[in-house]
Amino acid sequence: xxxxxxxxxxxxxxxxxxxxLREVLKESELxxxxxxxxxxxxxxxxxxxxxxxxxxxxDGADLFPVPDEMxxxxxxxxxxxxxxxxxxxxxxxxxxxxxxxxxxITKGG
Amino acid sequence: MVLALxxxxxAFSLPGTDGxxxxxxxxxxxxxxxxxxxxxxxxxxxxxxDRLIQLQRDFGKSGVQLLLIxxxxxxKIPDDSFENMKRRSxxxxxxxxxxxxxxxxxxxxxxxxxxxxxxxxxxxRVLRYHGAxxxxxxxxxxxxxxxxxDAIEALIAGRRPEPTDTKPVGCTIxxx
Numbered sequence: 119x120x121x122x123x124x125x126x127x128x129x130x131x132x133x134x135x136x137x138x139l140r141e142v143l144k145e146s147e148l149x150x151x152x153x154x155x156x157x158x159x160x161x162x163x164x165x166x167x168x169x170x171x172x173x174x175x176x177d178g179a180d181l182f183p184v185p186d187e188m189x190x191x192x193x194x195x196x197x198x199x200x201x202x203x204x205x206x207x208x209x210x211x212x213x214x215x216x217x218x219x220x221x222x223i224t225k226g227g
Numbered sequence: 228m229v230l231a232l233x234x235x236x237x238a239f240s241l242p243g244t245d246g247x248x249x250x251x252x253x254x255x256x257x258x259x260x261x262x263x264x265x266x267x268x269x270x271x272x273x274x275x276x277d278r279l280i281q282l283q284r285d286f287g288k289s290g291v292q293l294l295l296i297x298x299x300x301x302x303k304i305p306d307d308s309f310e311n312m313k314r315r316s317x318x319x320x321x322x323x324x325x326x327x328x329x330x331x332x333x334x335x336x337x338x339x340x341x342x343x344x345x346x347x348x349x350x351x352r353v354l355r356y357h358g359a360x361x362x363x364x365x366x367x368x369x370x371x372x373x374x375x376x377d378a379i380e381a382l383i384a385g386r387r388p389e390p391t392d393t394k395p396v397g398c399t400i401x402x403x
Contacts, residue, residue: 128399193398195270204365205270
């Protein structure tokens, strides 16, 4: 499993998001290395199809898929299951998305 | 450099999403006046938006007025265009003016850097609180320090807010 963590320094929540991701991976008994990718320029954002900070990709797929046209150096909007806007996913959101990704892989999707 | 505490309010005149032009002078009777830099697109601004609306609803009758300003460059963030600001203020039935600082001169004069970022002035228009709305952008139910609410209550009661300055947390203002 390849995990990439893409972030833009100007959005303040990336450190907390990375910590949450690592905690969830640890409790899932997964311990793959997390590659941190610092997105610094608009050109880099376009080339990486970066939809905002922070973004987590598992095996190249966004853990929280968004439309392809959303690209840029910005802070990313997440929605909690209760519908609240938040700048970073909760641990529960990361946990659920990871579980869904693993089911998809198991089914060969 | 950010406007220092105890500085006097810096005047401005900006177009609002309702078609009128607003300046702080129009609110001479207000016992407290908050200049809040915010925007449409930022998740931090969105997360705190309902709480700002609630502040205005709770304290409007006590003579408190918030003026929300977006200074972001819409060329960089189309969601922050004046048209989209109009749409947002309607959708959320903003109880305060939502102003477009197209030249970004107001944000620069105040030294604002983040959205949201609050500058709260007392009845004499002296800056008494600067910073974040509260200490938890993620979850309103988990807030333990209601900075802006407490500061407003202090000003209404004729006291000095404490704390007076907190770190603004949010997206950076998108400069031209």
